[in-house]
Amino acid sequence: MNFNNEKVSLSQMGSILVLTMVGTGILTLPRSLAEAVGTDGWLLILIGGAICIGLLFIHSYIVKSFPGKSYMEIIACNLSKPVSYVVTALLAIYFIGLNAFLIRIFSEVVKMFLLLRTPIEVIIFSIVLMAAYLARQGIETLGRLAELLLPLILVPSLILFLLAMVGGDITNLLPAVTTTPKEILEALPIVIFSYLGFDIILIFGIYVNKPNKVIKSSTKALVFVVLLYTILNIVTISTFGEKQTTHLIWPTISLFKTIEFPGLFIENVEGFVMALWVLIVFMSIAPLLLVATTLLGDLFTVRDNKYFALPLLPLLYFIALLGDSLAEAYAYLEKFINYTAPFVLVIIPVSILISMFIRRRLRREGNTNV
Amino acid sequence: MFKRTLKKITLIYIILITLFLTGCWDKQEIDDRAFILAMGIDHVTPGHEGEREEMEEILTRKNHYRVTYVFPKQMMGVGEAEMTNVQISSVGENVYMTERQLTTRMDSELFLGHLKSVVVGEEVVNNPKMFREVLDALEKDPFITRKISFAIVEGEAKEALEVEPKLEPMTGQFIADLFRGRERTQRAPIKDLNEILIELHSNKTAVIPRMVVAEEELKVGGSAIINDYRLVGWLGEIETIMLMLVRGQTTIFNVTVEDGDVVIPYQITEAERKFTLVESGDQLKMRVEIDLEGDIIQHYFNPENDMLDPVFLQQLQSKINQKVHDKVAYTIKELQEKHRTDVVGFNDYVRKHHSKLWKKVEGDWADIFPTIEVEVVVDAKVRRVGLSK
Amino acid sequence: MGFWNRFFGGKKKGEDTVKTVPHKSIKKNLETIKEIMTDCDDIVYREVEIGTQNEFKAALIYVDGMADKMLLNKFVLNNLMVSSRMVEPNGENIKNQLYKQLKDHTLTVTELSEVESIEEAVGFMLSGETILLLDNYNKIIIVASKGFSSRSISEPSTETVIRGPRDGFTETFRVNTTLIRRRIRDSKLKVKSMQIGKRSKTDVAVMYIDDIVNKGILKEVNKRLKMIDIDTILDSGYIEQLIEDDWTSPFPQIQNTERPDVTASALYEGRVAIVVDNSPFVLLVPATINAMMQSSEDYYERWNIASAVRLLRYFAATISLILPSLYVAITSFHPQMIPTQLALVLAVNRKTVPFPAIVEALIMETTIELLREAGVRLPGPIGATIGIVGGLVIGQAAVEAGIVAPLMVIIVAVTAIASFAVPSYNVAIGFRLLRFLFIFAAGFLGLYGVMLAILLVLIHLCSLKSFNVPYLSPFVNYIDESGDLGDTFIRVPLIAMNNRNAHANDKQRNRMDDKRKEYFGIEEDK
DSSP states (O other): OOOSTTOBOHHHHHHHHHHHHHHHHTTTHHHHHHHHHGGGHHHHHHHHHHHHHHHHHHHHHHHHHSTTOOHHHHHHHHHOHHHHHHHHHHHHHHHHHHHHHHHHHHHHHHHHHTOSSSOHHHHHHHHHHHHHHHHHHOHHHHHHHHHHHHHHHHHHHHHHHHHHHHHOOGGGGOSOSOOOHHHHHHHHHHHHHHHTTTTHHHHHGGGBSOGGGHHHHHHHHHHHHHHHHHHHHHHHHHHHHHHHHHTOSSHHHHHHHTOBOTTSSOSBOHHHHHHHHHHHHHHHHHHHHHHHHHHHHHHTTOSSGGGGTTTHHHHHHHHHTOSSSHHHHHHHHHHHHHHHHHIIIIIHHHHHHHHHHHHHHHHHHHHHHO | OHHHHHHHHHHHHHHHHHHHHHOOSSOOOGGGEEEOOEEEEEEOOTTOOOOHHHHHHHHTSOOOEEEEEEEEEEEEOSSSEEEEEEEEEEEESSHHHHHHHHHTTOSSEEEOTTOOEEEEEHHHHHSHHHHHHHHHHHHHOSSSOTTOEEEEESSOHHHHHHSOOSSOSOHHHHHHHHHHTHHHHOOSOOOBHHHHHHHHHHHSEEEEEEEEEETTEEEEEEEEEEETTEEEEEEOHHHHHHHHHHHTOOOOEEEEEEETTEEEEEEEEEEEEEEEEEEESSSEEEEEEEEEEEEEOOOOSSOSSOTTOHHHHHHHHHHHHHHHHHHHHHHHHIIIIIIOOOOSSHHHHHHHHOHHHHHHHSTTHHHHGGGOEEEEEEEEEEEEOOSOO | OOHHHHHHHTGGGGGGSOOOOOOSSHHHHHHHHHHHTTTOTTEEEEEEEESTTSOEEEEEEEETTTBOHHHIIIIIIIIIIIGGGGSOOOTTHHHHHHHHHIIIIIOOOSOEEEESOHHHHHHHHHTTOEEEEETTOSSEEEEOOBOOOOOOOOOOSSSOOSSSOOOOOOSOHHHHHHHHHHHOOOTTEEEEEEEEOTTTOEEEEEEEETTTSOHHHHHHHHHHHHHOOOSOOOSHHHHHHHHOSOTTOSSOSSEEESOHHHHHHHHHTTOEEEEETTOSOEEEESOOHHHHTOOTHHHHSOHHHHHHHHHHHHHHHHHHHHHHHHHHHHHHTOGGGSOHHHHHHHHHHGGGOOSOHHHHHHHHHHHHHHHHHHHHHSOHHHHHHHHHHIIIIIHHHHHHHTSSOHHHHHHHHHHHHHHHTSSOHHHHHHHHHHHHHHHHHHHHHHHHHHHHHHHHHHHHHHHOEETTEETTTTTTSTTTSGGGGGBTTSBOOGGGOOBOOTTSOGGGOBOOOOHHHHHHHHHHHO
């Protein structure tokens, strides 16, 4: 039983990770993979997953090595204090940016399928308000909500996948493994983008109640997502085939919309799918907002870490509306991610790791000298 | 502290209430919507007979679409509500424009969320540009599900929709049910919009069910062959069945074989087909193997032959084999020579299973397909002979 | 029993009042008490003279109606005035040993105690005890003589079961604790009493099983109870509202029950019961939404039936929350989500309805709430009829008048029935209240609005805690505590319920050995 305030259990942390990742990737992954590597999407998902597991391992190792310290403190004690300020600010911008685009995409989908005439501003505002409400409640609430929603999202999704599989043609996955290593290399950013969100472990690491076991649980979460994406990709390609998938803007939703329960009361599952959809993406938006809030709280050393949840609202709103069209928003997003993600995912953690090893070596030498 | 929380709650309530009061952009009560069940799309040329106000628009030569919408209209009788079928047509530059124009003439709003079937006139399919416009209009619309039925009318779509079906007063529902019923008759390809779109996306070719308008009746049978988004020809009902068999999309259909002067119907319950690439040099050769399982439905009262005699059944089976073989071979030949369109699925097969070869032939498959040598092997088995011997 | 001593333990509250030490002279003491109780005509003062020579003055003071007169007559007055004369007074010593003499030799009552301040004595008197004043003695003797008429034990009206015990709590504090004690014959069952309410001085007991209860929760309960500073506690509802975690929430964070078996089972699970005098409702903390969805009968019936009923209840709770809003969302926003036939029928039905669906829903929901409220206020048989008559007549008439669609009537009826399938009345009213929020959300943003409302409620529920236990547990920590899910939307067989929930004391999680399983296992081996 978790009586501690501001602490989440390992399973809750794992649930947060799974849901955050799924929300960013599930939208467009099959399409962008089909565009890049045709029928070999599953291969790329596995390769990208392996890379991300490697990165996640580094991240979790850092978290594990500094229990009870916030990411900013970790950076400060490894890479000096001024660097920590710069990096934290950058991280905050990165998460706000990522979140804003996610919100934009989410709102576009809701507008398209549910509320054709409602101004997109209302949709954006309402979902951000809800995310801010959750962020105000803090990490504990988020952890509980994640663990509560995990089966509520996954079980129906898997059932839908199964049903979609019935109408699919598995031979659509052929020809297998025809992509060249060069193509795979070029497409890697796409698939790594779909895993984005696992980096929140760096910031949330401080809240985990058993930091020494964090590596195992976060890796489990990622493996889970890899499996989920693989299933998603296989089902989508086998239902639509490679060509059709590239022509669908939201292949996952279109996939679910082709499902039919013959003879059941529910003739089309669209309402159900959209409801599920709102939950999935919300569980991505909310953790990202909480991360940004926490980072800003650390940066400005306010008493209440959750202070920034509401002030971020207008900022997110404006960034989300930045692109005039969906295409433009996507272009911005790609640029933004390409510039910031390597920094956040690789460069900072690796340099922390190097610094850790150097300091450990120095300390050991120091000890032997004494 | 309590007071502050109270103030906050009041504030939130005020915000929510203002939101509620200003909102409802999408609200449209269900009784204010016209549920379009069927849509017919035609190409009209100037001088075509139509309503007078339409005529003027036609004369501008820009409006070459005529879309007919069919929806049930609720009439409140005494206590009981009644549904009547309403057809209403409009012309415009594209499908969407016709919808907009129609709203100026109707008391309720057109709603495509329950669209069941779309029929397209022959003329539209003859014009690749128009056909592609129509298809994209259907694919883009978030309300139209990809599960709707899609057919091409020999003639005009409007005529097809004007037929009042005797069995079901709602035309759209009737057409959709006609397609569901195909499971039994199999006289036309089982296709919903989703499958047609996928096929067109990947190969630019497709077989689309054909709809024929007869006196006071609608019939779905045969198919239209599309190549490069253009109608290249029609396929008869029997040929369509055979095509579906070769494509592996049919499992239930009938064949009749003659035993002397007795015509024996053979009901196929299981069908499996397999492609193999026999030769992959300059001259491609494909083998199509078809395995059938089925029942003999009827023979002859007090027959001379024992229905359980293996030799007799053997004979019957080889007759069935021959018959199916002939028909399949004829159908493929027809497609190769007359339509020059690969809707058989050879292209998919080669792409999936012989991807290296496919890279070579992909570019001029249209020229290669008619030259492919096809070997058809049929193996039919009689599983049951009914209750009598 | 040592019962009175506990009062001294829990007496810290009253310490802010002045303490008047009793005077040696009985006259002075009587005057003081009479002054305190000015204009209280229900106080009876009985002055007597005792001793062979009638040399000692004594006085009995009690509240008329609250003390057991028979007891006073037979075992106090009779002994003092008649029997004590037969004893030869032992010279001068008697003055010093008067109390001992009385306690050990004279008064044949079970409980007797001594207090050293007049205010304290008055406090006891007001709760039904009798003050015995003696001349030349500067302490006051309290005779336990509580005896007022009270309602007898009857079947609880709010939580009826088909199978299970039929006794329910009454308004009498002591009866209630007894009902619980009868079910837990364990020395570890603790009953800590205290008085809350500056004026009402209501008896409140905190009950728990010492080694099962989580000490953190117990400490929190005591802390919060001590912090209450109010003039009166009229019902346990007061306590509930004063110690709950989040007063803004529509969900009850403390469970209440009229059933001693429910209370006992909660105690065995390591929860804490708060018994309040004058209230037949016992409070149980910590409360989770899961506990509120359970009925005691679930454990008396066989597990598969109980599981089915549980599932049904969760389904009912969901329905009672969202069904009307789904109707609004679908008819006003997304008619593509229902089958075509149904959509057409609905469109026909709604043809005559002049209002948008949200107004329609609000009208019908308000009507049904009105009927329910009126039904509660009206006396028994009329109340029952008003529900049926109101529902049938108004529903039918509204449809015929064409102001609501027939489907709406069905939905409202189903929703109302579903909300009664939730075992806890206070959870059900929470849902009812939220239902209106959902209807508004649906009228504003359709299905998306409904989803937002669901998220809002879920976030709120996830943030809620009841005495440091997450309100939604075990649904929010089932991965670590997977065994806890066995008693939620399903109920596993009793033989599989080996462990207590996670909020019990960690060392006492196990409640049953697998004897039965072993037994059957051996049978199989043979």
